[in-house]
Amino acid sequence: MARRRRFNRRGLAICAVALCGFAATTCRAQSTAEIFSRLDRAAQSFLGATASIQVTTHTKIIDEDAVQVGTVAVKRYSPDEIEFLINFTGRDAQGMALRRQTFQIYYPKANLVREYAVGKYRDLAQKLILLGFGMPGHELADNYDVQNLGGERVQSQDSVHLQLTPKTPDVLKQLTRVDLWISLKTNCPIQQKFYMPSGDYRLATYSDVKINPHLSAAALDFPKKAKRERVN
Amino acid sequence: MILTLVGISYGTLDEAARRARGVGADIVVRPPGTSLIAASSSPMSEGLLPFFMKQPHVTFATGTMIQPLGGFDSLSGIDLDQFNRLSGGFRFLRGRPFQNDDDIIVDEYYAKEKNLDIGSTIQLMNHTWRVSGIFESGKLARICAKLDVLQTLTGSSRKLSQIYLKVDDPPHAQAVVNDLRDKMPGYFIYTMEEFASLLTISSVGLLRNFIGVVIGIAVIVGFLVVSMAMYTAVLERTREIGILKALGASSGYILNLLFRETLLIAIIGSVVGIIMTYGTQWLMMHAVPATLTQETVYEWWPIAGAISVVGALLGAILPGWKAVKQDVIQALSYE
Numbered sequence: 011m012a013r014r015r016r017f018n019r020r021g022l023a024i025c026a027v028a029l030c031g032f033a034a035t036t037c038r039a040q041s042t043a044e045i046f047s048r049l050d051r052a053a054q055s056f057l058g059a060t061a062s063i064q065v066t067t068h069t070k071i072i073d074e075d076a077v078q079v080g081t082v083a084v085k086r087y088s089p090d091e092i093e094f095l096i097n098f099t100g101r102d103a104q105g106m107a108l109r110r111q112t113f114q115i116y117y118p119k120a121n122l123v124r125e126y127a128v129g130k131y132r133d134l135a136q137k138l139i140l141l142g143f144g145m146p147g148h149e150l151a152d153n154y155d156v157q158n159l160g161g162e163r164v165q166s167q168d169s170v171h172l173q174l175t176p177k178t179p180d181v182l183k184q185l186t187r188v189d190l191w192i193s194l195k196t197n198c199p200i201q202q203k204f205y206m207p208s209g210d211y212r213l214a215t216y217s218d219v220k221i222n223p224h225l226s227a228a229a230l231d232f233p234k235k236a237k238r239e240r241v242n
Numbered sequence: 243m244i245l246t247l248v249g250i251s252y253g254t255l256d257e258a259a260r261r262a263r264g265v266g267a268d269i270v271v272r273p274p275g276t277s278l279i280a281a282s283s284s285p286m287s288e289g290l291l292p293f294f295m296k297q298p299h300v301t302f303a304t305g306t307m308i309q310p311l312g313g314f315d316s317l318s319g320i321d322l323d324q325f326n327r328l329s330g331g332f333r334f335l336r337g338r339p340f341q342n343d344d345d346i347i348v349d350e351y352y353a354k355e356k357n358l359d360i361g362s363t364i365q366l367m368n369h370t371w372r373v374s375g376i377f378e379s380g381k382l383a384r385i386c387a388k389l390d391v392l393q394t395l396t397g398s399s400r401k402l403s404q405i406y407l408k409v410d411d412p413p414h415a416q417a418v419v420n421d422l423r424d425k426m427p428g429y430f431i432y433t434m435e436e437f438a439s440l441l442t443i444s445s446v447g448l449l450r451n452f453i454g455v456v457i458g459i460a461v462i463v464g465f466l467v468v469s470m471a472m473y474t475a476v477l478e479r480t481r482e483i484g485i486l487k488a489l490g491a492s493s494g495y496i497l498n499l500l501f502r503e504t505l506l507i508a509i510i511g512s513v514v515g516i517i518m519t520y521g522t523q524w525l526m527m528h529a530v531p532a533t534l535t536q537e538t539v540y541e542w543w544p545i546a547g548a549i550s551v552v553g554a555l556l557g558a559i560l561p562g563w564k565a566v567k568q569d570v571i572q573a574l575s576y577e
Binding site for chain 2 (some may be wrong): 067069071072074076101102117118120206207208209210237240241
């Protein structure tokens with residue numbers, strides 16, 4: 011009798027583990043699809059965002075981290091036209107912005123904005139630097155092989171961890187993988203981690219994310235008094 | 243036109259290669275092609291220098307920062323003591339090395355083009371620099387400033403655009419490069435000779451395409467000009483052609499006549515074109531010596547000549563056909 015009870019318990023335990031495993035697999039598969047549709051829905055209503063940003067650039071061979079902190083403002087004018095401005099503060103104060111076909115770098119110490127025509131690289135710059143901001147799920151799936159690594163709590167927020175492998179060989183040569191943590195609350199990235207073939211990476215962490223805030227033209231521009239120079 | 247543009251392309255690249263060799267390094271390390279994400283022209287850490295110094299056969303490492311200024315100009319930030327150790331130092335024609343933070347040194351051609359002398363000031367990157375020295379061209383860059391000053395100005399402290407390495411024995415350079423490529427995939431690491439060899443027309447795709455376009459345009463222009471000139475010549479000589487035909491000249495004879503004339507024009511045009519390249523070379527040397535360097539590319543003389551002859555002969559086909567097809571009676575009565 012006791013033997014039979016023991017067998018039943020063991021059987022139940024095995025069944026429970028098997029069921030959990032099956033449920034987890036199904037759940038993960040469903041959640042990837044659900045994440046995509048959630049991102050698709052969020053992208054439709056995305057008009058812009060502001061956030062604080064911390065960027066850690068890691069050089070693997072010397073195990074060195076360089077940290078920059080600042081703010082980022084993103085504004086979407088149309089599905090294909092997003093502008094952004096990042097202002098890093100502190101000792102290495104520097105700004106960068108993407109505006110139409112121009113990439114701008116602002117050097118506060120020289121009070122200078124240098125403008126580069128990015129042409130065909132505009133799309134790439136937009137998609138890489140703003141990866142996850144207002145980006146529909148199907149666009150992610152079109153450009154990357156997406157692996158769902160499940161839920162994670164990052165910066166006291168529930169997020170889903172996606173691992174992206176670029177599909178384009180040209181991008182893959184420069185970027186082996188991107189890890190993206192999408193907040194379940196804002197549907198925007200909390201973290202992006204870009205892995206280079208050298209093993210170096212660039213980790214961007216976003217906090218205090220505000221979705222669709224009112225963004226004046228000045229919020230997306232460098233000081234008017236700064237000198238502007240066209241480089242190419 | 244072809245020879246001048248080819249000469250400028252070769253001249254500009256050869257000048258860049260000459261300056262790269264003038265650095266005196268055996269190896270150059272450039273950042274991975276992911277600077278788009280970093281959005282920086284100087285994404286490498288100065289912390290890499292001690293790492294390189296520890297590598298077998300590497301005796302010295304130093305880095306520079308490069309800020310493009312538009313066109314072909316750029317401002318290079320250097321640690322002068324380190325750079326002198328690597329290259330043997332600049333040869334100053336006038337003035338002396340940096341004394342103050344706002345000092346820059348420029349090469350003779352840049353000084354000539356911008357009319358600069360010792361003590362002159364110049365605005366670069368919205369910053370006023372004072373020229374402290376003018377050096378003999380052929381080392382690294384045309385304009386150099388203090389590395390730390392440029393790093394501070396651009397908010398890129400401890401960042402570098404390029405790193406140069408010196409090895410104990412130049413034949414070891416390739417082995418060091420191979421070793422570093424294994425350790426640092428994605429970084430562009432070359433021996434200096436390899437790097438200089440990349441600065442050729444065939445390696446720079448954009449220039450190759452540019453020359454292709456120039457040749458295409460030259461052939462079309464040559465074709466149109468010769469075609470119009472020969473067409474006019476045929477019209478003017480309608481009576482002459484009629485007389486020749488009346489005297490029994492065959493179509494081949496008339497075509498031969500026209501093509502020989504075209505060929506002569508093309509050859510004279512090619513010779514005049516070659517002579518004119520010396521004129522443009524002189525003009526550039528005196529007007530924009532730092533911006534454009536034109537070389538005499540002898541191997542392109544026969545190519546340019548052949549292109550002009552082919553373009554001219556193609557242009558003569560239609561007028562020749564018209565001349566051959568002319569009716570003798572009508573031609574003789576042509577006023």
